[in-house]
Amino acid sequence: MTLDGSTPAAPMPLTAFGPGSVVVPPPGDPATFPALQAEIRELAREHNAVVLAHSYERPEIQDVADHVGDSLRLSRIAASAPESTIVFCGVSFMAETAKILSPDKRVLLPDLAAGCSLADSITVEQLRSWKAEHRGAVVVSYVNTSAAVKAESDYCCTSSNARAVIDAIPADRRILFLPDMFLGLWLQRVTGRKLTIWLGECHVHAGIRPSDVAEWHRREPNAELLIHPECGCTSQVIEIAGDEAHILSTEGMVTYAERSSADTFLVATEVGILHRLEQKAPGKRFVPVNREAVCQYMKLTTLEKLRDALRLGVHEIDVPAEVAARARVALERMIAIA
Ligand code: SF4
Numbered sequence: 001m002t003l004d005g006s007t008p009a010a011p012m013p014l015t016a017f018g019p020g021s022v023v024v025p026p027p028g029d030p031a032t033f034p035a036l037q038a039e040i041r042e043l044a045r046e047h048n049a050v051v052l053a054h055s056y057e058r059p060e061i062q063d064v065a066d067h068v069g070d071s072l073r074l075s076r077i078a079a080s081a082p083e084s085t086i087v088f089c090g091v092s093f094m095a096e097t098a099k100i101l102s103p104d105k106r107v108l109l110p111d112l113a114a115g116c117s118l119a120d121s122i123t124v125e126q127l128r129s130w131k132a133e134h135r136g137a138v139v140v141s142y143v144n145t146s147a148a149v150k151a152e153s154d155y156c157c158t159s160s161n162a163r164a165v166i167d168a169i170p171a172d173r174r175i176l177f178l179p180d181m182f183l184g185l186w187l188q189r190v191t192g193r194k195l196t197i198w199l200g201e202c203h204v205h206a207g208i209r210p211s212d213v214a215e216w217h218r219r220e221p222n223a224e225l226l227i228h229p230e231c232g233c234t235s236q237v238i239e240i241a242g243d244e245a246h247i248l249s250t251e252g253m254v255t256y257a258e259r260s261s262a263d264t265f266l267v268a269t270e271v272g273i274l275h276r277l278e279q280k281a282p283g284k285r286f287v288p289v290n291r292e293a294v295c296q297y298m299k300l301t302t303l304e305k306l307r308d309a310l311r312l313g314v315h316e317i318d319v320p321a322e323v324a325a326r327a328r329v330a331l332e333r334m335i336a337i338a
Helices: 030-046 059-064 071-080 092-101 124-133 147-151 162-167 181-191 210-219 234-244 250-259 273-280 303-312 321-336
Strands: 049-054 067-069 085-089 106-108 138-142 155-157 175-178 195-198 224-227 245-247 264-268 285-288
Touching (some): 030 049, 049 059, 092 321, 124 147, 162 181, 181 234, 210 264, 234 245, 273 285
Parallel strands (some): 049 067, 264 285
């Protein structure tokens, strides 16, 4: 089932996809962190490795990484990094993306169970059938997709540049947008384009509800509201918060908070971003609208697993050359459109 551009948005059921039996390791003992982090830095130097961490990762992982950011920022860094090994502290589609953009490098993912409910929302077989129903349409895939889905796409995008990607496509072309319906609906509104949207979602962002935002807005009426466009609350929240609502990618949130004169921000995305926001904008207050917005996949990576990935060279990610070659075209278009 998809949403056509002419179909009004309706409440959707939560996705059937989710972390299921994924077991998240408990928080580590902070007293052990400095020694582990020192060991990781030494191993990274020894193995000529760069450590990349998504901003939803555990704070101690973000602190030991060479670079922290969202998918677009990390994709760019992976493509230009001089090191021969990339250790990706994130989820599997991100490590695949790094491998596609850097085929000659070794790419390691510390825990192979680090998947993504949004990427699982669509399979390559489903995409092929959808394309067959809409021959001639341009396929735009959010970067949270498997390598095989990217290979069937014309463009990839992240939440940082999704609007620019849609704007770059000629106005007379039909667009299939996948897999995130909330991002698709938001894009439809801000670009004025009619999109045909796949009904996928991230279980974490879909769990952030308008009532969460309304409650916090009542408690903190002067706070600015930072919302990720994957959130299930995006469309309704603009009505609640008006001009104080800022629909931003995770990198956009960081930049906005650094520059804003406000001192309190309500944050509607995965709670791992709070660590980065607090580091980048010290002295300001960041309040999660839903403390339960935790991505279990992103919390699988621990310092011990990162150390072992470097020490043992596990787990190496590979993408078949033919799939990678086609996926690279869509990814390079994404990177070219800032
Ligand atoms: S927060 Fe959602 S979209 Fe991001 S990795 Fe986790 S499941 Fe995927």
